[in-house]
Amino acid sequence: MSRLEIDWTRCDGHGLCATLLGAAVELDEWGYPVLRGREITAGEGPDARRAVLACPALALRLSRSVNR
Ligand code: SF4
Known part of the structure; x- marks a missing residue:
C-alpha cells in the first residue's frame, strides 16, 4: 500500500494531480x-x-505505508 505526499515547498497549485487522480485528490x-x-x-x-x-x-510523490 502507498500514500501520496506533497512537498509544499514545491507545489505551485497547477491542479494537474487532481485532474489525473480525482478519486484521491481534490482542489x-x-x-x-x-x-x-x-x-x-x-x-x-x-x-x-x-x-x-x-x-x-516535482512536488508529488508516493510513499510506501508500513502496516504494523
Ligand atoms: S500537480 Fe498537484 S502537486 Fe504538482 S504542482 Fe500541481 S497541484 Fe501541486
Missing part, C-alpha cells in the same frame, strides 16, 4: 491539492504513478 478554493487522506489502492496505482510523473513542480 481547495485556491486550486491547491487536498489529499483525501487514504491509502492509494492497487487499482489506483497506475494513475497515481502517472500523476507523480506529470507533476510539473
Whole structure:
C-alpha cells in the first residue's frame, strides 16, 4: 500500500494531480491539492504513478505505508 505526499515547498497549485487522480485528490478554493487522506489502492496505482510523473513542480510523490 502507498500514500501520496506533497512537498509544499514545491507545489505551485497547477491542479494537474487532481485532474489525473480525482478519486484521491481534490482542489481547495485556491486550486491547491487536498489529499483525501487514504491509502492509494492497487487499482489506483497506475494513475497515481502517472500523476507523480506529470507533476510539473516535482512536488508529488508516493510513499510506501508500513502496516504494523
Ligand atoms: S500537480 Fe504538482 S504542482 Fe500541481 S497541484 Fe498537484 S502537486 Fe501541486
